[in-house]
Amino acid sequence: MSITSRTAPANPDSGGSLARAGDLFQLLRDGKARTRAELALTTGLARSTVAARIDALIASGLIAAAGEANSSGGRPPSRFAFNPAARAVLAVDVGATHVIVALTDLSGAVLAEQRLVQDVADGPETVLGRVVAEGLSLLAKAGRSISDLAGVGIGLPGPVEHATGRPVKPPIMPGWDGFDVVSYVQRSLPGPVLVDNDVNIMALGERSAHWPEHQNFVFIKVATGIGSGIISNGELQxxxxGTAGDLGHVRVPRGDDVLCRCGNHGCLEALASGPALAADLTRQGVPASKGSDVLRLVAEGNLPAIQALRQAGRDVGDVLATVVNLLNPSVIVIGGSLGQAGEHLMAGIREVVYRRSLPLATTHLRIALSRAGDQAAIFGASQMVTQHVLSPAAIESTLQAAG
Structure with a gap:
């Protein structure tokens, strides 16, 4: 799936906001082909100025000829459009027990992908070593060189200081605290390396691919852990x-006697995550060791498993009711491995959210299952990079360096 950038056009301005090629480029990121004359009319810039900007962007490969417009006499004018194939992005989703490495173009379309079974607890050098090796392999298979790489985006299953890319006391990632992920990856893959919490990039990917018109959006991941990515007024929070959205350690009233791995009692994660449900079923005499066992039991129609998942939905709903009242999102999307169980989890969530939230906050609220599925993090990691490297300032810097 391709993710089209929906950068809002800047206001026409002959000497200000569109004076640089990087700003003019933003108008072309929607993929629509335009002529020089159409761009001049839209921006208010002189045709000679537009022509110079277009020539620079063509030389960079970021835009390319896209056919000809109808002529009213004489030679038909050429049209130009964003060329997403100009560069490639390495998008990486590191989970508790898996790694997905994908190569995308600048629109987010996946060119090649590799899925690995890998425990994040094996440590950063082991995990990132495999990421780098697979990334180089995917570049080679796609016939692309390292110089074609625009950047690397990585999602990690724990808190991340986004400015530095360093994990911050991640509970399920022993050995990762403070590790310099950026420097390690850049030894083999030079260029921008951006790192964020996995749920944040899932929120970016899900919204960009399927809910672009919604400015207030919350993505909930229910899996080995529970967390959320919050987008408010179109911006990731x-x-x-870097710990915004950590719903897994919000207290749930019915869990007063349940100890969480964080040391507190009653955390949502200790009641409603995959491992928590598996442990609860085992205590009931239904053997289960992990979340995937719970999903299998639910698929087989096991009543205790279905009831446990429904209650997990109610517990998640207890916390989300507060989120709805506080943030007033228009869409809440449920993802993660337990979200694959579909309506059993969703029924419990909806039951409590609509009962406990303010009526005005839920008037137009949609609660839906993830449409991107396990590709959400890949879409988001790719977009995180393209937002950075295709920004007006970054484009201008690239063109000046090339010049």
């Missing part, structure tokens, strides 16, 4: 230290 990371918080002061």
């Amino acid at each position: 990371r918080g002061a230290n």
